[in-house]
Amino acid sequence: MIEFKGVQKTYPDGTEAIKNFNLKVQEGEMLTLIGPSGCGKTTTMKMINRLVEPSAGEIYIDGKDLKDYNIHELRWNIGYVLQQIALFPHMTVEENIAVVPEMKKWKKQQIRDRAKELMQMVGMEPSIYMKKKPSELSGGQAQRVGVIRALAADPQILLMDEPFSALDPISREGLQKDIRKLQQQIKKTIVFVTHDIDEATALGDRICLMNAGEIIQVDTPQKLILEPRNSFVRSFIGDKKSPWQTAVDIVVAQTVSHILTQTDFEAGNFDPEQAYILTSDDGQILCAVEHGKQKDILTMSNDMNVLEAVRVFEKAKASILPVAKGDELIGTVTQQELLHYLASKTEVKNGVVTQ
Ligand SMILES: Nc1ncnc2c1ncn2[C@@H]1O[C@H](COP(=O)(O)OP(=O)(O)OP(=O)(O)O)[C@@H](O)[C@H]1O
Ligand SMILES: [Mg+2]
Secondary structure: OEEEEEEEEEOOOOOEEEEEEEEEEOOOOEEEEEOOOOOOHHHHHHHHOOOOOOOEEEEEEOOEEHHHOOHHHHHHOEEEEOOOOOOOOOOOHHHHHHHHHHHOOOOHHHHHHHHHHHHHHOOOOHHHHOOOOHHHOOHHHHHHHHHHHHHOOOOOEEEEEOOOOOOOHHHHHHHHHHHHHHHHHHOOEEEEEEOOHHHHHHHOOEEEEEEOOEEEEEEOHHHHHHOOOOHHHHHHHHOOOOHHHOEHHHOOOEOOOOEEEHHHHHOOOOOOOOOEEEEOOOOOEEEEEEOOEEEOOOOEEOOOEHHHHHHHHHHOOOOEEEEEEOOEEEEEEEHHHHHHHHHHOOEEEOOEEEO
16 A cells, blocks of 8 residues: 555765665555664655655555655645654644644534544543643653544554654553554554564564665564574564563464364364364454363463563463454464473573573
8 A cells, every 4th residue: 555666765965865665565554664773764754745755766655656646635644643742832732633634624523523532542531631732741641642633634544753762661551552452443554663673563563674774674573583584683683672571472483273263173173182272263262272172261462571471371271372463363372382482592501591
């Protein structure tokens, strides 16, 4: 739905910010862009809404060249959240949210309903916050307003350039959860820039790792971590902290073979020695099957870290648990796999355990 074909950007001073960039972002996908400072992430984002024009190549949205769009319509259709949220200081929260819907000539009541709906979605009670001015909000609240303002007029595409980097870890985590929930509810195409590999893996359906104006690897978080293309990818990912803090979806070794559908279960089409997660034929998670017996389960969320995953296993009766991104089953993890993962990440030097 967003397609870059042979895109290059050289700024007037000669800086080659983007060199031969080719990428397709699918409809409804959340793609995280990550890479060292100055590698061209913001330039890439700004080319999508034509704040920056490519020096060569084309960008298409829904198969139509960006140059053939009316620039205002294009921008109304693309929500843009910046690192430093620039709310209009003299306007209330409600007025800030209403800016683009008003330009689109929505009816007053419709705008008000939309503002309320969005505020509730991010846990800000409209009766308290609608009439506040930006100066009366905390940093995290202002950031939330920035996000929902970008969403207000129902854009097809959302561009988010390090939207949470100025926030403390708790607000940041809260907003990450919000944005994931929003993404599941509203299915926007989102391009999300971050410096933080944990944020990139927790949020992205795919991660696009850039360096010096080029794409180094575009893959799902698991693939990027398990099959890094080169030493740059490895060292970038290698900055990850302790293995206990790694998101559990990275250690999900089995994505298909431990999943069993109801039909196959009833037909006896499985290995009784193996543990499975049983799903209905349309993919709903039901329970675990171990030695042919059904067991209750708890579902892990993909962004839980390994420590949290171990705690879930402590409470659960099964030795295999499903890992879901929102409502979608993305894989399974067994106690054994977690042990192997931790053992492989742990070294013993002179009798001392190091990570
Ligand atoms: N208007 C401009 N004129 C000249 N050079 C620019 C301009 N904007 C950006 N650059 C240069 O282009 C390169 C890419 O910049 P860009 O802002 O896209 O990087 P970034 O990946 O977003 O970095 P950061 O992580 O620090 O935000 C950098 O070398 C930057 O100095
Ligand atoms: Mg930037």
